[in-house]
Amino acid sequence: MIDPYIAFLLGLGLTVLAITWLPLALKTLPLSLAIVCVGLGAAIFGSGLLQFDPDPRTYDTIVEKLSEAVIIIALMGAGLKIDRKIGLRSWMTTWRLLGLAMPVTIIAVTLLSIHVLGLPVAMSLLLGAALAPTDPVLASDVQVSGPRAGREDEVRFGLTSEAGLNDGLAFPFVYLAILFSIAASSTGGWPDALDIGEWFARDVVWRIGLGVGVGWLVGRGLGWFIFDKAGSGVSGTRDGLVALGATLIAYALAEICEGYGFLAVFVSAIVLRNSERDHEYHESLHDFSEQIERLLMMLVLILFGGAITMGLFDSVTWTDLLTAIAIVFLIRPLAGWMALIGSGQTHTTRGLISFFGIRGIGSFYYVAYGINHGDFGVSEKLWAITGLVVLISIVVHGISVTPAMRWLKPSTN
Numbered sequence: 001m002i003d004p005y006i007a008f009l010l011g012l013g014l015t016v017l018a019i020t021w022l023p024l025a026l027k028t029l030p031l032s033l034a035i036v037c038v039g040l041g042a043a044i045f046g047s048g049l050l051q052f053d054p055d056p057r058t059y060d061t062i063v064e065k066l067s068e069a070v071i072i073i074a075l076m077g078a079g080l081k082i083d084r085k086i087g088l089r090s091w092m093t094t095w096r097l098l099g100l101a102m103p104v105t106i107i108a109v110t111l112l113s114i115h116v117l118g119l120p121v122a123m124s125l126l127l128g129a130a131l132a133p134t135d136p137v138l139a140s141d142v143q144v145s146g147p148r149a150g151r152e153d154e155v156r157f158g159l160t161s162e163a164g165l166n167d168g169l170a171f172p173f174v175y176l177a178i179l180f181s182i183a184a185s186s187t188g189g190w191p192d193a194l195d196i197g198e199w200f201a202r203d204v205v206w207r208i209g210l211g212v213g214v215g216w217l218v219g220r221g222l223g224w225f226i227f228d229k230a231g232s233g234v235s236g237t238r239d240g241l242v243a244l245g246a247t248l249i250a251y252a253l254a255e256i257c258e259g260y261g262f263l264a265v266f267v268s269a270i271v272l273r274n275s276e277r278d279h280e281y282h283e284s285l286h287d288f289s290e291q292i293e294r295l296l297m298m299l300v301l302i303l304f305g306g307a308i309t310m311g312l313f314d315s316v317t318w319t320d321l322l323t324a325i326a327i328v329f330l331i332r333p334l335a336g337w338m339a340l341i342g343s344g345q346t347h348t349t350r351g352l353i354s355f356f357g358i359r360g361i362g363s364f365y366y367v368a369y370g371i372n373h374g375d376f377g378v379s380e381k382l383w384a385i386t387g388l389v390v391l392i393s394i395v396v397h398g399i400s401v402t403p404a405m406r407w408l409k410p411s412t413n
Helices: 004-025 033-046 060-080 092-115 121-131 138-142 154-169 171-186 193-229 241-256 261-273 281-309 318-339 347-355 361-373 380-411
Strands: none
Touching: 004 033, 004 281, 033 281, 033 380, 060 154, 060 241, 060 261, 060 281, 060 361, 092 121, 092 154, 092 318, 092 347, 121 171, 121 361, 121 380, 138 154, 138 380, 154 171, 154 193, 154 261, 154 347, 171 193, 171 361, 193 241, 193 261, 241 261, 241 281, 261 281, 281 361, 281 380, 318 347, 318 380, 347 380, 361 380
């Protein structure tokens, strides 16, 4: 019998090598790293080599913290690799996706969950909030390549910027779902007007404002220190570890101030990127973030594959499956397409942006956070639907991303 600690070291070593070699091997294939990770997890846990059931219903606190770590690292990397300066007109695709596609998706998924799946209002609203954001982790294959890479077409830019901002903006609706769950468990009804007003003031206006403000201050301060105050002393080392420090500081300060940490991390990355925009040090920061992100992503997806093998979908019905398919193939594509009407983008661009609203690790985080902070009762159905949507998204988008991006390349020249 292999010692569990030695087995862990062996698995970690293989994982580190895999995150280095697999992206190169899969570059020309209609497969993604995410598909391989889920399949690997299913094979490992299905074989019985590990006597451990990675059921998110049992370890929802661990799921929350682990997925949180992956997301904040991904958000820093996403912000650093955007070359386009932020602006009302230059980011119009982003504002349309956030202001129109995202709330439409939340409402549609919520109504579908209530009237088709028969879920309570609070649980349906949580599901809608969890499945609305485009994932900043799993959407990396359709994002811009990196700082100064020169591959920032509207599709890649739109999906990168949307994924960076909507993870923070989904949070108000998660808090609204928690509010509904607490009201239902205590009074059996809905929150009153005063509670809704307090939610809007605190969870929408105040926390979004603080997230943006803290992110701007951290990004501005680090930019001044790295490029002005310290000069080449810091940036000349090309030490990417600074990206991790910036991520943790921005996130922690925003959370201490009761702002949205996800939003703060992405904004800080955007502001830091605007400091000496053409400096090669941004590439070191981005590359380090990307390596840590891939390592953590593989861990989460291997555990997800194991959870599937160990019975995550045992309660899934045909109605659940059809609902999940509708969320991936109908709700997000239609919401994205409608949001971009009148944007001046080509049909190809609108179609690809709308289709590649990838669902992933962010959805796991929001479900776990809601369960841990609200009163939603039995979470089996919630986890099953969320996992099913994420799995469909991983497979469908993972298979189609390579040919789609090849098709896009000549069409955008």
